[in-house]
Amino acid sequence: MKGMASVLAGMLICASAQASIVMTGSRIIYPADSREVSVQLTNRDDFPGVVQVWLDEGNAQSAPQTATAPFITTPPVFRLAAHSGQTVRLRYVGKPVAQDRESLWWFNFVQIPPTEKGAQPDNQLMVLVRSRVKVLMRPKDLAGSPLEMAHTSRVWLQDGKLFLRNHSGYYLALSSLDVSGAGKKQRILSQTVAPWTTVSWPATVKQVGEAQMRWINDQGATFAGRVTPGNPGDVSH
Template structure:
């Protein structure tokens, strides 16, 4: 699947740089970052479908049961326009405006941009024909990053700490993130001498918090002998590699 180019037209830009895609609706980047208290950001979108689409946009806390009115006045970001039509190959610069909602100043805050894509109804079918209209909703991250954070994003892999904890329900891998950034994982695996690498599905470790992942009962490694290798994603969706020894708790 092609993903993110600019001068030669948005279609070529998006395919080269690896942006996000929603069926035929495609964006120039994988996330939006409000850095240093910026008041507005823009996101270029293009409709790669062969038909026009109606798009509704809103920002919320990421719950699947949320809608455009879920957060109301508490929404930290407002997309403009909130509803728009895009013809085939049509482009739009979606404005994302910070509303000034109070947020923590010592860490990032995470919200989600929703793009609800509605295709047109078929008008060339017999009156008695049965049809099914498929609407698509996709979410992408919106990160609110305050100014003056005590670490650089490129140093994030060195901040993370990994440890195996013994719980009543079984062993878990605990990932402590003492940094002010969300750690978004692209890949994570544990390695131990004499054992095949164990790939784990990890999403995000929140800032100044921890993420716990269950370990299979078949994974046995001597204390301090395991190594975690991982890839995080930076603001451009590019990987940040890290490797560290796994401790025991």
């Protein structure tokens, strides 16, 4: 199994849409006061497969041998029978995290697709299918709510740029932001905004008359709400 882990580390192709190994849920919430959390993986195929898991700190090109996230995964490599499940335990072993905001890591799992026996040497693989999901370590009593991210966000224009402020302790999984004013419209798509953080884009609108935001919650559902126009002084932290 150790040799298999080395092969997996060197051959990663991200193609989660084709994955037959799936995770329960769309993200992993790790309460900051928990010793560990469990992740459920399921094989939907009619044949067994080998799976490897690891975490990274934000590098989408990470591999098991190079990732440095402060977690222990048990088991890190395993065989998953057809139409069966496997529980993977994640244990945080790093320094204490900030208590006013979530901390973000990424959970990766890779499966080996079937190959015809004898079609290629035993030590070679044609392709690996990789999936990658967020791991959010969440302290208690954070400001804001994952269900009301529009209420704790602000939008404004300054120096030819459109700004969005996440004025909460939660990560904002932005699906879209639609800003309109003075007969013009601007749409921003798909961005993750860290807690207490401001992001910006070149503005194509001259004023913010109205701003509507869509975001994704812990269960993968999309919520929508109106964002209050503001300015940097309104949303300081």
